[in-house]
Amino acid sequence: MGATAAVLERHLVMYRRLWRGSVFSSFVLPVLFLAGIGLGVGGYVGEIGGVGYLAWITPGVLASTAFQTAIGESTYSVMGDFKWVRSYHAMYAAPVRVGEMVAGRLVYILLRVVVAAAVFLGVTALFGALRSPWAPLSLAVVALVGLAAAAPVTAFAATVEHDSYFALLFRFVMIPSALFSGVFFPVEQLPGPARVLACLSPLWHGVELSRAATLGVFPAWPVWAHVACLLVWAAAGTAWAVSAFGRRLRD
């Protein structure tokens, strides 16, 4: 696993150069969302499940930000590292295994997601939106959501030749997931088939667990079942990514 750390380090060195561009989407935007929807819309909504709307959507926005950051960071940059920069080809000429490239990249995304979530959690604590001593556990949830989203998207990005696929991914997968996975309203509101789709999305499982942590309530399914669903996404996505990287680099 030696080269995993080296791959992670390369991504961190790159990020040190490029971080300014991500500050708004990682740190500012989620807080604006919370303020705009939590306070603004929340003023009309009243309470859900015995808590104010702001406190209710906070864990959802937390998980959703992780989900969207993980997807966004796993699209253009993965394809670019194959197609334009060819940095994976450079790694593969050095003694780096395909599994180490994938692992180094996923750990980098985890760090990004968890650091952004920790800042967000601090801000929401000031809003008084955290109602349970379990709240810090939501960082572990967010890490799992990040992995469950980043792994399959990384694999997908390693297989495509054109970036227009990403626009489709954002429009038909990421945005619907963010809207209908229980972030802004309970999935019970959705018609039957849409609820099934929501249950397939890793984001819904993340939102349920995250909400359980910050509000100290029970999630919809047993905790282990939500965790298992996220782990399946993460494991299957990672396996797919390793195979996609290998096919792209070897002939």
Next chain:
Amino acid sequence: MQSLIHARGLVKRFGDFTAVDGIDLDVAPGEAFGFLGPNGAGKSSTMRMIGCVSMPSSGELRIFGMDPVRDGVRIRGRLGVCPQLDNLDPDLTVRENLTTYARYFGLSRAEARLRADELLDFAQLRDRAASQVEPLSGGMKRRLTIARAMVGDPALVLLDEPTTGLDPQARHLLWERLFQLRRRGVTLVLTTHYMDEAEQLCDRLVVMDGGRIVAEGSPRSLIAAHCTPEVVELRFAEEGDHAGKLAGVGRAEALPDRVLLYVDDGDDAVAEVHRRGLAPSGVLVRRSTLEDVFLQLTGRTLVE
């Protein structure tokens, strides 16, 4: 001594297309070995198999005595690869490109910094160390790529068309750097379609065409075996069958703009040309080069 690269009947197929069609190779430690050939001859496919990123379809291949299919990572740890397309990280600085790459080879951060310093000197890029890669000239990027290939202190360096697209100054500086590596005992394996590059850098080379090795030897011995010592280039003001009147003088090859005469002694041949009443408007007597051998062996048809 054990050969660093050993291949017998090496084949690479892509579907129906056979890129490398059963080649035998042995490269000894300290050698500078070249693959020469037109585009599509199978040079790069062979290099990719040696670099352990492409799996042989059949035949035997051993690098450092190891099997690239099983020991790819261990072999790659002792190789330096300079690919045809630069794959530097454009957003990183020159120095960061070296240090991040050194970490892939298991160097500690402190070792990586020291190594980067040495290699910045080697590549004559020290004053650009803090500059990003993107604005560098083509020659600087190539030197950086070669320096980066050296971070793991490789026993064998693979260079795929190292000077393609560079201006003459940049090429000469690069050759000089590669010559430095040779003097340190590093084994170089390179592909090129520049004859002067092969003559400058290679102790021994093979000419590939259509996936096969069609000739092998030192640059001098290839010229001796496949060409005459001298070539006379004749240009004529008026059109006509000039080559036909040169029978017996030497092998004559008529090109659209000139006639090439392959002979042992160029001055004797020129005298004979004049004796036969031919009046060329331009005469050039020169020594044969690898280019003559190359064109002789692989033909003049344009490969695109």
